[in-house]
Amino acid sequence: MNKPSLTHFLLPLSFQLALICAIPAQAVYTHLTGQTVILQTVPVDPYDLLRGYSQTLRYEISPLARVQDLPGWETxxxxxHRLDETLPPDGTTVYVILQAPETDNQTSPPPPWRAIAIRHQPPVDLPDNQVAIQGELNDNWVNYGLEQYYFPEAQRDKINNRINQFQNNPERPFVVEVKVDEGGNAVPISLWLGEEKYRF
Incomplete structure (x- = not known):
């Protein structure tokens, strides 16, 4: 009986390693090449805010009702949409175009970018002060892959308490700093709670 060759072992192993490395490679690429964007958070149901070791956040561009008002939604x-539905089906990919605030001053926290349009296809030739972030429709929300966060155990309680303080006071919104690459992929960089910055 023939023994399996080294190639028969290495080829599947190489394929599996490539699959394992592909996911973090995309995040690293986005982190290195992406444009820094600031997203405004919105209050989250406190029962959904904390799930085990993670925090759940939503953004101004998360509610479906919000993006439906943007230019380009009808397109x-x-x-x-299917003939028997009035909305795109869940899982539909969209690109929300964000524009940088018209300010040069360095404030803490930094001011959020503003949603100005939505597209089904990736937009091209955007000006330097605009970026398109990719999202996916899910029920009444648009998910950007930026909704769940994990913090070190040593920081978790402090951050949770601070988030609760900001959630309970609409006059004190907090923002999330992300990087967005040319394909619309986004990765989180840091969370701003007032003037305090926490890196992910």
């Missing part, structure tokens, strides 16, 4: 619906 997204026309390009994606």
């Amino acid at each position: 997204v619906v026309r390009q994606t």
Whole structure:
């Protein structure tokens, strides 16, 4: 009986390693090449805010009702909905175009970017002060892959308490700093709670 060759062992192993490395490689690429964008958070149900070791956040651009008001939504619906539905199906990919604030001053926390349009296809030739972030429709929300965060155990209680303080006071919103690459992929960089900055 023939023994399996080294190639028969190494080829599947190489394929598995490539799959394992592909996911973090995309995040590293986005982190290195992406444009820094500031997202405004919105209050989250306190029962959803903390789930085990993670924090759940939502953004101004998360509610479906919010993105439906953006220019381009009717085109997204026309390009994606089925005849028996009035909305695109869950899982539909969208690109929300964000524009940098018109300010040069360095404030803490930094001011959030503003949503100005939505597309079904990745936009091209955006000006330097705009970026398109990729999201996916899910029920009444648009998810950007930035909703769940994990913090070190030593910081978790402090951050949870600070988030609760900000959630209970609408006059004290907090923001999240992310990097967005040219494909719309986003990775979290830091969380701003007032003037305090926590890196992910």
